[in-house]
Amino acid sequence: MLLNHNQSSLSFHSELYSFVPADHILRRVHEVVDFSFINDLVKDSYCVYYGRPANEPELLFRLLFLQFLYNLSDERVIEDSQYNLAYKWFLGLNPEDSLPDSSQLSRFRVHRLGANRVERVLEHIVKQCVENGLIQSQALIIDSTHTLANAAKDKPLDVLKKAANRLLKGLKKQYSNLYKMIPTYPKLEGTDKEKAIQLLQYLAELKDLLEEKLPDAEGSLLDKINIVKQIIEDERLLSHKGIASAVDPDARFGRKSKSRTFYGYKNHIAMTEEEIITAIHVTPGNEDDGKQLQTLVNKSTELQISIDEVLADTAYSRKDNLTFLQSEEIKASIPLSPAVYGTREEDKFQYDKENDEVICPAGHMSIRKAKTGRTGTANNPCLTFYFDTDICKQCPLREGCYNNTKEKTYSISIKSEEHKQQMAYLESDEYLQRKGVRSIIEHKNAELKNAHRMTRAKYRGQFGMRIQAFLTAFVVNVKRMIKLKDAFSQ
Ligand code: SF4
Known part of the structure; x- marks a missing residue:
């Protein structure tokens, strides 16, 4: 299937494309962007012995472009492209041409582009911007x-149960004989944490067995084995700080x-x-x-x-x-953020990055801050945080922290040379303008x-x-x- 944007010479029906307005965004995209880079980018992912791919990579990539431009599903972009004249013109097809199957589109996205080549796609468009002289700032x-x-978050025990069920189901479907030989799912007893530990032990045993019996496992079963492996190796799982989904173990x-x-x-x-x-x-x-x-x-x-x-x-x-x-x-x-030069560990005040304030040992947040001291003088520049003295007066932790002074402050000095220089730059007119x-x-x-x-x-x-x-x-x-x-x- 050749990409062709001069269909009028090939198809009587191509006259229909005159209905696509001259200033339609897809006409502008076709004019401005060179999509042909995709053919070279994915060529290594096709088997040389089977010759040229049935659907050219550029056609499939243009379909992906439409999908992400208009937020369409795989099925919807294929369906819409069948009768939407602007889409079909953009794809370089004649109006009567058929489209590839949606499964071909997802295979192209996952296996031909994949997570590594897809980064090159961004690089190519940036290079085209550079070549066109569109980037002039520095x-x-x-x-x-x-x-x-795209997954619900679960408690550790539920993550383990779901991972085990998914793996057992996949195994039963693809290797029913091996399924009959695997260790029996344990009867879980005790607290949730104890149950989770029992399941972890079961999954570790199961994983070792599958790695031994199915060294060439692939596809969805291999994905499920890998997820179980990731879960078993996650040291933070039981403290609720690690994997929280059996279908998306990378999210945090x-x-x-x-x-x-x-x-x-x-x-x-x-x-x-x-x-x-x-x-x-x-x-x-x-x-x-x-x-x-x-x-x-x-x-x-x-x-x-x-x-x-x-x-x-x-x-x-x-x-x-x-x-x-x-x-x-x-x-x-x-x-500058005080988080980078740090509070003093011994006095238990903590910097809160989200609010750009400091939290005192009693858990109260500072109410304002100011820069004190100057760069280039004997005094190190500081950031001083002010606390609400009405709260301090009532505080059970005030001894050694607050002496009934007019203000309760906490200062963080800027220690490194880099930060001192940065502080000076931040006071310059140049920075204020930028x-x-x-x-x-x-x-x-x-x-x-x-x-x-x-x-x-x-x-x-x-x-x-x-x-x-x-x-x-x-x-x-x-x-x-x-x-x-x-x-x-x-
Ligand atoms: S005295 Fe004030 S600053 Fe110190 S811990 Fe109590 S509330 Fe916080």
């Missing part, structure tokens, strides 16, 4: 946005605000000032944002994006990030979530989340590319 904005897992609890948690993934994003996403790194929801900065900067520079400034929030102001940016001669427009630029990434996060359903994972596991994140970023970049092209041509 600033990279970094942030993260969360996506809820993360924090999205002071009192709200989520169960799922974090998409760490780097974007240029022109709002082109240059890099994404997907992690479980509990991963620290600050740790991802160097990966995102490195991935962006590998795409020939020249960077002289990084804008990010306080979560990225770790000393190692500032040192890294300094060594790369990149300006760090990143406000700091507002960071907020444009919030529009991008909103677009990903509201227009392209990144609020919830479409697929399961980190593998699926990567596919969703990179394909969504591809689509969002294409939309932006069209806007930038239009703006440059005016």
Whole structure:
């Protein structure tokens, strides 16, 4: 099936395409984006002995593009493409041509693209933006946005029960003889924790047996064995801090605000000032944002994006990030967080990142903060947090903490040279003029979530989340590319 956008020479019915408006977004996408890179990208995933693939990779990738642009399921995008003239024109088919089966589309997404090649898809669109001269700024904005897992969260005992049931069912269906030989499911007794330990022992025994008897297991049964293996090896499972789903063992609890948690993934994003996403790194929801900065900067520079400034929030102001940016001669427009230079362990005050305040030993949060001391003087610059003295006066822990003074404060001094230099930069006019630029990434996060359903994972596991994140970023970049092209041509 050849892709052809001049169908009029091939099919009498192609005249119907004159009904697709000249300014239709799909005509603009076809004009602006070169999709042919996909043929080379996936060519190694096809077997050479079976010759050319039945449906060209570009056709299947264009279907994926439609799917992520319009938020359609595999079945729906195939069905709609059958009679939607704009879709069919975009796919390069004649109106009377048939479409591939939806299972072919999912096989292409999972096996041909997969979680590794899908990252190259984003790289290709960024390169096209660079080649078209659409990226002229040298600033990279970094942030993260969360996506809820496509799975319910369970208690450890339920995770184990579900993992065992799924594995036993799969085994019974595919290897009924072996199923008759496996150890009997244990009669669980005692507290939930004791029952969970009994199940863990059973699953460990079962896994060892299956690895011995079925060394070549593949497909869904292998997936189930691997999930059981992951669960058995998870040291945090019984403390409710590890795996919380037998169908999505990669998702984790993360924090999205002071009192709200989520169960799922974090998409760490780097974007240029022109709002082109240059890099994404997907992690479980509990991963620290600050740790991802160097990966995102490195991935962006590998795409020939020249960077002289990084804008990010306080979560990225770790000393190692500032040192890294300094060594790369990149300006760090990143406000400092006390979390990076730390509270003193012995006095039991703790920094609360979500609120950018400090919590005292009695559990009360500071009510305001101020910068005190100055850089370049004998006094180290400090961040001073103020507590409500009406509460302190009544506090059972006030002895040694509060002496009936007018104010109760807690100061954190800024110790490292990198942080002192950063503090000085943060007081400069240059930073004050630039700091507002960071907020444009919030529009991008909103677009990903509201227009392209990144609020919830479409697929399961980190593998699926990567596919969703990179394909969504591809689509969002294409939309932006069209806007930038239009703006440059005016
Ligand atoms: S005295 Fe005030 S700051 Fe100290 S522990 Fe009590 S409430 Fe917290």
